[in-house]
Structure formats: structure tokens, C-alpha cells
Amino acid sequence: MIKKLFRASILNPKGPGSSEFYDDGALYVENGLIKSIGKFDDIAQKNKDFELIELDGVVMPGFVDVHLHWVQHRVRGQYAGELLSWLKSYIWPEEARYINTNFAIAAAEQFYTDLLRAGTVMGMSYSSPHASATEIALQKMRGDWIIGNVLMAINAPDDLTDYSLHDPVLLKDFMARTDRIHYAVTPRFAPNLSAAALGMMGQIAAASDVFIQTHLAESRAELAWVKELFPDAAHYTEVYDRAGLLTKKTILGHCIEMCDAEWQCLAERGSWVAHCPTSNEALGNRRMPLEKLREYDIPFALATDIGGGPSHSMLHVMQRFLATHRAADIPVQVQEALYRGTLAGAEAMGRDSVAGNFMPGKRADFILMPAMDPHDSWVGWFESSLAGSISELEERPRGTWLSGEKIA
Ligand SMILES: [Zn+2]
Structure with missing residues (x-):
């Protein structure tokens, strides 16, 4: 002993x-x-x-960081710009490099070293679409993480959609090889998948009782694109809700451009919001309406969203969390920043009984x-x-x- x-x-x-x-x-x-x-x-x-x-x-x-992309860590803070052009010009080409195993191993080792140095011991991470890079992130894991290969099938370059496990048979096979407590079904966001593919992911997540992570309503341009792609949905949140992707084990990145019916829907499903104030500032998105989360009693935790966020430091996220909302005259206390960057993240991950x-x-x-x-x-x-x-x-x-x- x-x-x-x-x-x-x-x-x-x-x-x-x-x-x-x-x-x-x-x-x-x-x-x-x-x-x-x-x-x-x-x-x-x-x-x-x-x-x-x-x-x-x-x-x-x-610290617990409930939303980041480990495959964007090398380019964090290097690029900015509007969300959709930033993805296409900088982020997707970087993620495509993770097909290379040696490259992915070196990057994973650096990622965990940097995160631990900055005090982050747990979190939820999006990988590239490649199964191999996701397995490397799981094998090299230091701390306690939930990771998913990001799923993309359409409206993205061939070198990313080719390797995406949007095929349900492949996805089930991958999950069988992966420790489920560390895996999340990870559709990148609605514009990269058809309604049918989203529905299959909802079914797979339900059958295997795993976590789900995706992005929701980060920018106005994204919102307009979703309206075009899913004209029969009442709102963006309904696209995920119809697919069965909104559960108590769902963590939704951003949630900025939302209407009241959408907040109500999240409250009814018990899904979590990953609030990423540093990323929202860096990409020029609006402030996440904290007052709406409070009004609808929606659970949330803080996150860096590397590489949208310029740093993996959760202290930086807490600094900007307080500054952003106080600048909008929304009262927010230091105690809350501390809780949202630690225990709340463990609660989102279902790990609050152990960490x-x-x-x-x-x-x-x-x-x-x-x-x-x-x-x-x-x-x-x-x-x-x-x-x-x-x-x-x-x-x-x-x-x-x-x-x-x-x-x-
Ligand atoms: Zn993200």
C-alpha cells in the first residue's frame, strides 16, 4: 500500500x-x-x-476540457477568419496529414505533454477522420479522455471523407476494437452528413450507450448553410434531435445562434453545452448567451476548442469566460469559472464519481x-x-x- x-x-x-x-x-x-x-x-x-x-x-x-480537436493542436492560434473558410483553408488540410502514422504518433505525444504541463488532466477530443489516428490518440493517452474519429461524408475534401467511418458497419467494427468508456460518436457537424447518416449515428450511439459530441450553431454563416441543406427542419437543433443525437450523454460545442425553441429542446433532452469563449473570440463569433443557459437550466462546462481556441490553457478560457460575460453585464463569479473548468467537465463526461x-x-x-x-x-x-x-x-x-x- x-x-x-x-x-x-x-x-x-x-x-x-x-x-x-x-x-x-x-x-x-x-x-x-x-x-x-x-x-x-x-x-x-x-x-x-x-x-x-x-x-x-x-x-x-x-482541469477538464470538454471540447477540443487534438489534431488541430499544432496549428492552434496560427490562423483565424470566419468559421467555414477557416475550416476549408487551414484546418482540413492539417487534419488530412494525420493519415501518416509516424506524424500522428509524434503529434499525440506532444499534445498530451503540453496539456499536462498546462494542468489539463481530462477531456473530450475530436480526432481526424482516420481510424488509425484515433487509435494512436487512445493508445498514447495520458490522463482520462473521451475521443472520437470525426465523421464526415459530404461537403468536405475527398481525402477526409474517404476515411470517415460514416458507414455503420465500419463504425461498429471500430467501436468493438475501442474501449467504449473512452470513445464518442463524433459527427463533425450537420453540413458534413446527410439526415440518414446522422440518424444511423444516433442509432449506433443508442445501441452502444456511448457519448456523442458535435458542433451546434457556432456562427451565422453555418446556420444559413444548415437551413439550405435541411429546409424542412424547424431549426438547426431539430436536425440533431430527429437523428436521436440529443441525449444526456451528448456534448454540444458552442450553441451561440439559438432560438428559444432550441434551448427548450436541449433542456428537455438533458444535453450538455461545451462553452468555448476563447474560440468564439478568435473566430469572430458572437458571445454565447450564458443568460439563456441559466434561464433554461442547461448544464455546461468550459472548453478550449483547440485549434479554434488559440491556447490549450484552461486558465486562459476561465479568464475570457469571466471577461466576455462581464463585458455584456452578465454577472459571473470566480467560483463558477473554477467549477466549470473542473468538476462540471467531469460531470459532463459521466466521471464525477471518480474525478x-x-x-x-x-x-x-x-x-x-x-x-x-x-x-x-x-x-x-x-x-x-x-x-x-x-x-x-x-x-x-x-x-x-x-x-x-x-x-x-
Ligand atoms: Zn470544435
Whole structure:
């Protein structure tokens, strides 16, 4: 039995408006799982024969990023422009390179190294359409991820649609070879698939009880295109709803250009929104209406959307989350940013019983942040921890631990 007692200040998110903080705290870990959390004196007294690890700073849960494209990581922040031309000019040619196995292996190793360095320990990722690149991302996985080969059949270059597993037999075969807890059915978005293909994906996801991830209503140009391609649908959300793609295990990227009937539909289905404020800014899309999520009580978590988002830093996403909505006079608190970037993501992924914050029985996945001023409140300290440039924020965590082992 490996027993470790980590002594540090400890910040533990519990909900959108609640967190606990221990100035001189302890996290007691046995074989990689949290056994107890509390004040150092109490925890140290109740246990014995442990290795004491004293850390100078604030220990908090590692970040969860519920929407990104690992195959766009190399070109994050390099290009901008309107969504559809950005995809066609820059992103699809980059994704086509992932047919090359050696290229994909090197890129996957770099991706996980960078994410762990920035404090991200879990998330949901879109791969390229290639089964091989998706399997490489799963084999090289460090942390806890849900990944899907992005499915495209039409309105995209041949070198991407050729390899897309839109054929249901191929898709079932691929899922049989893949650990289902780490796989998501991943239609890229409605314009890349026919209504029939979307319907088949809904059926496959239902039969296998896997997660579903796709994009919804990111830009006005995309909305106009969907109206043209699916003229009989009342709205964009209905295209997915008819296909059976809206479930409690569905995570929808963006959700900006939405009408009330669409919010109502999401609320009824219990689907999640992945809110990507840095990507929305970078691609010149509008602000995601946070007030609508609140009005309809729709669950959401934060995400980088690399490469639409310029950085894989969830601290950067939290910074822009607060700034974007406050600029529109929508009140939003630091506690909520913390929760949406950690525990809420684990909830979206169905992993909140094993990760996302510090509770007995959960994995000891955490990061060390710089120490706070003794006179500061944790709220003031955390808000100041979100200030700075992208490169400063990517390097702000001082260490990352998975299951109680320091790995970055
Ligand atoms: Zn995306």
C-alpha cells in the first residue's frame, strides 16, 4: 500500500457557487485514490506510516476540457477568419496529414505533454477522420479522455471523407476494437452528413450507450448553410434531435445562434453545452448567451476548442469566460469559472464519481498553483491567477499529478 500525505493550501470546487479552502490543508492518498481531505493537523493525526510531501502553493483539481480537436493542436492560434473558410483553408488540410502514422504518433505525444504541463488532466477530443489516428490518440493517452474519429461524408475534401467511418458497419467494427468508456460518436457537424447518416449515428450511439459530441450553431454563416441543406427542419437543433443525437450523454460545442425553441429542446433532452469563449473570440463569433443557459437550466462546462481556441490553457478560457460575460453585464463569479473548468467537465463526461474534485474515493489528479499572499482571500488569489498572457497562463501550474504521481 502506497500512502502519501500532501501538505499545501487546498482549493476544492463543489458547485457553481461553492468551494472549500484549507489554508494549511492535507490530501491523504492511498494507492492513487483520495482517502481524506481537510486541515493538516486533523488528517496527519488520523493516519500513520505515510510519505509526507510538502508543497509550496495551492493544490487544486486538474482541469477538464470538454471540447477540443487534438489534431488541430499544432496549428492552434496560427490562423483565424470566419468559421467555414477557416475550416476549408487551414484546418482540413492539417487534419488530412494525420493519415501518416509516424506524424500522428509524434503529434499525440506532444499534445498530451503540453496539456499536462498546462494542468489539463481530462477531456473530450475530436480526432481526424482516420481510424488509425484515433487509435494512436487512445493508445498514447495520458490522463482520462473521451475521443472520437470525426465523421464526415459530404461537403468536405475527398481525402477526409474517404476515411470517415460514416458507414455503420465500419463504425461498429471500430467501436468493438475501442474501449467504449473512452470513445464518442463524433459527427463533425450537420453540413458534413446527410439526415440518414446522422440518424444511423444516433442509432449506433443508442445501441452502444456511448457519448456523442458535435458542433451546434457556432456562427451565422453555418446556420444559413444548415437551413439550405435541411429546409424542412424547424431549426438547426431539430436536425440533431430527429437523428436521436440529443441525449444526456451528448456534448454540444458552442450553441451561440439559438432560438428559444432550441434551448427548450436541449433542456428537455438533458444535453450538455461545451462553452468555448476563447474560440468564439478568435473566430469572430458572437458571445454565447450564458443568460439563456441559466434561464433554461442547461448544464455546461468550459472548453478550449483547440485549434479554434488559440491556447490549450484552461486558465486562459476561465479568464475570457469571466471577461466576455462581464463585458455584456452578465454577472459571473470566480467560483463558477473554477467549477466549470473542473468538476462540471467531469460531470459532463459521466466521471464525477471518480474525478473532478477532491472527495474520498476519487483519483488524486491535481495541480499545484503558485502560493497565495497570506492576506489574500482564495477568491482574490484565484482571480489574480487568471491574469496574464497565453504563454504565462500555459506555464502557470507548477506541477501536475495523476493518481498521486507527479507526471509534469
Ligand atoms: Zn470544435
